[in-house]
Amino acid sequence: METVLVVGATGNIGVAAVMAALRSKRNVLAVVRNQTSADKLVKHIGSSKGITFAEANVLSDSGVKGVVDQVRAGKLPAFQHVFSSVGGQYTTISLQEITTETLHSNMKASFESNFFAYRDTIGYLLEQKNPSSTWTLCTGAQGELALRPMPAMTQGALFSMSTAAARENEKTNVRFNELYLGFRVEVDQDAVQHGVTKSSEFANVYELILGSPEVRSARVRVDGPDDIRTLKYHRKF
Ligand SMILES: NC(=O)c1ccc[n+]([C@@H]2O[C@H](COP(=O)([O-])OP(=O)(O)OC[C@H]3O[C@@H](n4cnc5c(N)ncnc54)[C@H](OP(=O)(O)O)[C@@H]3O)[C@@H](O)[C@H]2O)c1
Numbered sequence: 001m002e003t004v005l006v007v008g009a010t011g012n013i014g015v016a017a018v019m020a021a022l023r024s025k026r027n028v029l030a031v032v033r034n035q036t037s038a039d040k041l042v043k044h045i046g047s048s049k050g051i052t053f054a055e056a057n058v059l060s061d062s063g064v065k066g067v068v069d070q071v072r073a074g075k076l077p078a079f080q081h082v083f084s085s086v087g088g089q090y091t092t093i094s095l096q097e098i099t100t101e102t103l104h105s106n107m108k109a110s111f112e113s114n115f116f117a118y119r120d121t122i123g124y125l126l127e128q129k130n131p132s133s134t135w136t137l138c139t140g141a142q143g144e145l146a147l148r149p150m151p152a153m154t155q156g157a158l159f160s161m162s163t164a165a166a167r168e169n170e171k172t173n174v175r176f177n178e179l180y181l182g183f184r185v186e187v188d189q190d191a192v193q194h195g196v197t198k199s200s201e202f203a204n205v206y207e208l209i210l211g212s213p214e215v216r217s218a219r220v221r222v223d224g225p226d227d228i229r230t231l232k233y234h235r236k237f
Contacts, residue, residue: 001025004018004026004082005082006028007082007117008031010038010040013087018041018045020206022051026210027077029071029079033058064116064120079124080134084113087110088109089102089109089151095149106154131173135165136178137176139162139179159178163236166218169217175217177215179206179220186198197225202222202228205220219234
């Protein structure tokens, strides 16, 4: 049975990734910051069956690396897939209101964390040589719309990182893909309250990516409800 390492597992998007992994009969290795976050994930999923929790600070440059070290030591389950969606504030503050502290904390939470997740797991996946390995990064349309300047700038950096990772893995055993999301997704309970798309519905997209070997070094675009049912993607080069 395969395992998906999910970084940002307790967020709106991470919960969808966990659901997709479990529905596709895979186990999950969920990186969480503490027991409270682990409990939150179990509440959203409805059970802890198939989920192993690894506590780590994903904002630190040794957080995910420490998890991979434990996998290598046999203390945590081996994984074949990675999904990453750590995120910072979804704030509307204008560029001139962004303090240096806000800039640093958001770049750390939304960009550095996802960069560390990639940098410190890709070597392991390449070494394992599993021909069906995947690495998926969630990005958002704010990076182009910039209606929310702070999250927009972090997405801009993630776009470039995605393209570099897609390039580096064009011919490796790891199918790297960027999952570009153009509308709001929230955990089911919040989604109902706010009239946005539920994580449990959005989960279908990651299930499709996992099951589509032809989708590689691509941007998978999810612009509307139809794109949840049928993958819309283009290769980056
Ligand atoms: N939701 C959307 O509609 C949407 C749309 C487009 C793109 N995206 C992309 O997906 C990313 C995540 O979005 P989301 O809605 O899932 O965000 P979210 O619900 O706020 O979840 C963020 C995740 O990052 C973790 N995290 C945040 N700050 C942390 C910290 N200081 N230390 C440890 N963990 C921390 C959270 O852990 P805790 O649960 O422990 O706080 C959670 O797992 C966005 O940044 C963006 O790149 C999302």
